[in-house]
Amino acid sequence: MLWFYEYFFPVVWIFFFVYWQIKAANTKTTQRLEPAASRILRVFIFLIAIVLLSTTRIPLPWLYIQLWPDGLWAFWLGAAVTVAGLLFAVWARGYLGSNWSRSVTIKQDHELITTGPYAVVRHPIYTGVLTGLLGTAIAISQVRGVIAFALFFVTFWIKLRMEEQWMRSQFGEAYATYAHQTAALVPYLL
Secondary structure, three states, X not given: OHHHXXXXXXXXXXXXXXXXXXXXXXXXXXXXXXXXXXXXXHHHHHHHHHHHHHOOOOOOHHHHOEOOOOOHHHHHHHHHHHHXXXXXXXXXXXXXXXXXXXXXXXXOOOOOOOOHHHHOOOOHHHHHHXXXXXXXXXXHOEHHHHHHHHHHHHHHHHHHHHHHHHHHHHHOHHHHHHHHHOOOOOOOOO
């Protein structure tokens, strides 16, 4: 049974990434794309965070300081939060349909989606992934999990700000009204 606890999070995240890759195949043609430098920087930061989460061989002992006692409660709470977050992201991805892109883009015939998970927050995919990472950090119970979460948060926040500018320029007052009524990442807070 120990193998279950060891492999649960890697398997969940691998299934999530495989799903994401499969769904990436059917999107609209890109009309405007963010610069390559910002995409490369984002991938680099994500890779650092993934390494932090996936190995205990980094020779910086402070990364492995326990923030709270690890054990079954941390594992199961983290597992529930991770699965809930990733399912929310999957729901949002499905709802966005062919308007989705891994980079900041404007698609041909781009639509402003404001229903479903997009009625809860403007960036529900980021909310879902960040919630999943928070759950993983809870289960890891170490400084490295919090750092990985923070790296993803900052990177998503920077990407979100660029997307917001592009959506305002594409959809004008309709997006401004939507942004005024709907929080970016956390309902009623942020």
